[in-house]
Amino acid sequence: MAEERIPSRYVKLTKDQAPLEDIKPGELNQPIQVPQLACRKCNECGQPLPESFEPPADEPWTTGIFGCAENTESCWTGLFCPCVLFGRNVKRLREDTPWTTPCICHAIFVEGGIALAAATAAFHGIDPRTSFLLCEGLLFSWWMCGIYTGLFRQSLQKKYHLKNSPCDPCMVHCCMHWCALCQEHREMQGRLSDNVAMPMTIVNPPPVQEMNAAGDNQDSAPSSANGIEQTNLEMQAL
Template sequence: MAEGGNASRYVKLTKDQAPREDIKPGELNQPIDVPQLTGRKCNECGQPLPESFEPPADEPWTTGIFGCAEDKDSCWRGLFCPCVLFGQNVERLRDDDTPWSTPCVCHAIFVEGGIAVAAATAAFHGIDPRTSFLICEGLLFSWWMCGIYTGLVRQSLQKKYHLKNSPCDPCMVHCCLHWCALCQEHREMKSRLSDNVAMQMTIVNPPPVQEMSAAADNRESGPSSANGVNQTNLEMQAL
């Protein structure tokens, strides 16, 4: 009830009041459209991007796929030791302190290991239809696995530096032009990274340590003012 003539804050329910509509199960759990959540998101971190954001354009590779002769060091290393060159590429690309020996061993197992097994099988068992079929099947499987593994590394390199697919899909490039792709990736990172650039450093020698001490002879100077205050001579000595 209202006291002091003030209107009551409560609403009286009467029999003439129309009943509310029944709420069906599930009507309160409907999705809500939030524009901030339905906008564009970053593929790496998942954060929403502003409407004015434009992704960086893909850049071309600094060297072509057949430019192996431009860097003789990586060319000879990729020809005779492709597993070592691949391990060094992965070590440069990743920033999680991955040693080059781990990808090098994986590459050696699938590529060099498959070639060695095929050569040993052909040498000890001869070339017959069944042996040839097994050799080809094993080589194709190992080469396929190597193409996928090395193609993922090439894809990571393209995403890091916003490079175009050259000349086609990363896995297909390594399956068809594996040695050329390794050399191209090494030249690309070598041209973009400046780890070997020596920075000029300025060497500053600190000044000698100094201390303050009273004069050894304890000589007294004349009066410095009308009050007759004596002044003690101090001197600086370098150690």
């Protein structure tokens, strides 16, 4: 029996049936705009946000910029060792950054500039030319310190949605550097307090039990009911 030939489903194109438009290399690999993917995203993590999401409004600072006396510890630290206070503030905001790194950077720009100016004035005297160089160096180091610490203040405001108080973060540090450091310390101490004691519960385990024969110790029979041992669990809250 001769096998029946099944006609092929594919149609062979001829030259006349070839496409008229030439496809350029890479023309078919263009990105496609999907409306479902065109949504709002978070500026911090990049995750998509729902349409009804509204960013939180800016909140006022919990303490004023001139409230340095509200926390005497940070006030004295910021007055005599501002580099240490700044390092602690950065450590509280960014746990992966050691406090010594920002402390050293602050000490180079501020304390280092002041010490260099004092040493130059003591050993070389103060004349018009030396005074001009000292003022120029101090202004440059103070300007660099204001930008460096102002970026940290800006990150703090962005994280907790705080208002600019009283103006741009860099200008705040350039004009009121010590007061700004103390205010940032008080703000993070109020929001990230390490002294908050979490309630804990102490559970005392039951005493060790031993298995004895039923006939050996009959006095222990009343302590059980229907063959089920009863255990007293004592819980005591701190």
